[in-house]
């Protein structure tokens with residue numbers, strides 16, 4: 001069986017790891033799965049891409065389409081054209097797409113149009129905010145894909161409400177698998193705490209990168225919130241995404257970080273896990289970082305008006321504060337009281353036993369070996 005996996009952005013590289021390892025394990029057990037990785041090139045800076053492949057020991061992409069940045073229609077359209085050509089050349093039995101980026105959307109559309117069975121990892125997430133490009137992408141991907149790998153019960157419910165229950169499989173969360181594997185490497189290999197002179201528990205990690213956080217009107221409010229938090233006395237360490245750095249020089253060219261807020265270049269995946277695990281807490285607008293924090297038992301403040309990962313809030317690990325500095329400060333003051341072991345235990349109860357990737361590969365194999373995959377996928 002030939003399986004094409006399409007990735008392009010940072011969080012997808014992280015999720016690819018466990019699935020690739022599960023494929024390798026199946027092959028060691030006698031299966032013959034020919035894995036072909038296609039990198040769209042959505043993320044291209046070495047610290048946004050190459051470092052993930054090197055540190056997480058990911059399979060080399062067969063091709064990097066080098067699509068790069070651009071307006072959504074252009075970026076997605078270029079990907080669609082190039083992915084279609086690659087799928088025609090490789091003729092896979094199935095395609096796997098991840099998450100909610102423009103790379104996910106393009107690959108799902110390309111595969112579905114060619115009638116190649118396609119599976120969506122991290123299906124069923126909903127923010128109910130159609131202003132987010134990620135929400136648009138995940139809705140279209142879910143409705144086009146033949147197999148929907150839901151990480152949580154909430155995701156299963158969302159898919160059922162949209163009439164997609166028959167194609168849905170609750171497999172657990174590949175991010176959980178990834179964190180469990182990578183945190184061990186991070187403890188051994190990362191030197192970020194030493195390099196930045198950070199003491200465990202004495203700092204918080206900040207990440208802000210989303211389109212809606214970096215607009216001309218909202219970015220100043222995000223910075224005001226971070227400025228207030230920096231005055232709390234907890235050192236803030238902010239590995240800054242290129243989009244956010246570009247937005248800063250566009251919107252507020254003369255802004256300089258206040259004392260207590262340290263901007264650093266984007267960090268690799270092992271340094272990021274090390275930072276999160278050693279932090280008192282996390283302040284973020286990222287989906288993946290909210291979950292990495294929860295899995296590692298660290299409290300999170302989410303600088304957005306909603307979250308797809310509702311169980312992080314229900315389990316007391318995450319506070320969604322929008323752009324309200326007072327709420328953010330209140331939640332950050334509570335960082336010191338968090339019970340790390342208890343939060344990590346709750347995350348483990350939510351996201352599976354670290355076997356999501358294994359289940360995903362088994363389901364894809366079953367889909368491919370069934371005589372009429374599209375019909376039997378149902379929904």
Ligand code: UD1
Pocket residue numbers: 009010011042043044045048049069070100101102103133134209210211242243244246286287
């Ligand atoms: C994308 C995803 C988002 C995901 C995020 C992870 C979409 C719509 N969004 O957002 O869901 O959470 O990846 O990081 O797909 N840039 C660089 N170097 C890079 C990559 C990007 O400089 O290697 C800059 C460019 O200026 C670009 C901007 O970042 O215009 C935004 O990049 P883009 O790929 O459009 O979206 P992300 O913000 O990274």
